[in-house]
Amino acid sequence: MGRSPCCSKEGLNRGAWTALEDKILTDYIKVHGEGRWRNLPKRAGLYNFNTNFYIFLFLFKNKHYPNMSFIGLKRCGKSCRLRWLNYLRPDIKRGNISADEEELIIKLHKLLGNRWSLIAGRLPGRTDNEIKNYWNTNLSKRVSDRQKSPAAPSKKPEAARWGTVGNGNANGNGSGSSPTHVVRTRATRCSKVFINPHHYTQNRDPKPSSTCSNHREHGESKTMNELLLPIMSESENEGTTDHISSDFTFDFNMGEFCLSDLLNSDFCDVNELNYSNGFDSSPSPDQPPLEFSDEMLKEWTAAASTHCSHQGVASNLQSLPPFLENGIE
DNA sequence: AAGACCACCAACCGCCGCCTC
DNA sequence: AGAGGCGGCGGTTGGTGGTCT
Secondary structure, eight states, X not given: OOOOOSSXXXXXXOSSOOHHHHHHHHHHHHHHOSOOTTTHHHHTTTTSSOHHHXXXXXXXXXXXXXXXXXXXXXXXXXXXXXXXXXXXXXXXXXXXXXXXXXXXXXXXXXXHSSOHHHHHHTSTTOOHHHHHHHIIIIIHHHHHHHHHSTTOOOSSOHHHHHHHHTSSOTTOOOOSSOTTSOOOSSOOOOOOOOOOTHHHHHOSSOOOOOBOHHHHTTSOOOBHHHHHHHHHHHHHTTTOOTTSOGGGOOOOOOSEEEHHHHHHSTTOOHHHHTTOSSSOSSOOTTSOTTOOOHHHHHHHHHHHHXXXXXXXXXXXXXXXXXXXXXXXX
């Protein structure tokens, strides 16, 4: 009895979303639209990056983790859907529920009961979750108070209530007038040190500044320089792999190679990685990162022909994720 | 100043209904 | 027809920041 869970909960991130996860999800939905939530986490992220970065990831993954599946977001599909619908959707209006809206909520609730999605449908820009929360924290008490003593005023004055809820509070919900900047509402995990790997393609005597946390578990600590240099060298030498030191083969002790993990790891400043992955010899800091554009398509085609022609990489970007997942044929 | 308590809200969970095969 | 997949819904939880004592 009962349905199978929407996905395996093992190894998935839970709790507050990071800014990077938001970015991956938003970029994916911008390109591919909503829907097919269950498959979204695996596919998200793979479409969103500079094509040189794809190749870097591909080579890295295939060389050292050929049997791993390549997934994009360590989130349950349902979680992705909820995050998008309740928080990331561009048309969401946040904070400052007006008196009119409030009255409407009360009337509709009287009419419909706890049918939050129906009520939300009558309030453009409002989500069912927001209305539900607002009802539970504000209106339910007031309505019951009003029923007991119809003339009784609201517990808190309007200004006091919105002082914490609506007016660009620390939660980042923003004021109703300028909700354009979606800011995370809870503390984000931001404990990692970002290292620009391009630095290591130039500096072959790296300092042990940052280590791979997965590696630490195995006693011997390797710097990210040590981890990255071989793959950089490999790409520069057009597939000659003999020079790669054998001690680069280490055990991450994990079954999947997750893009969000990689991007969250010590050596990834995402914006820099686009142009510093060892393939692109002329980084262009002005070029906006993480955008999927015609330029990227051209760049991809060029990169594919120069770096991966021997591997038969398709020039069709849409084919890349399955290509990455399945490994090279 | 510090601990306890409270309010808020993002996120999770389990169930339901629709759709497809 | 019915089994399973998927999206949607509503109830609930838990983390965080603010207020109170």
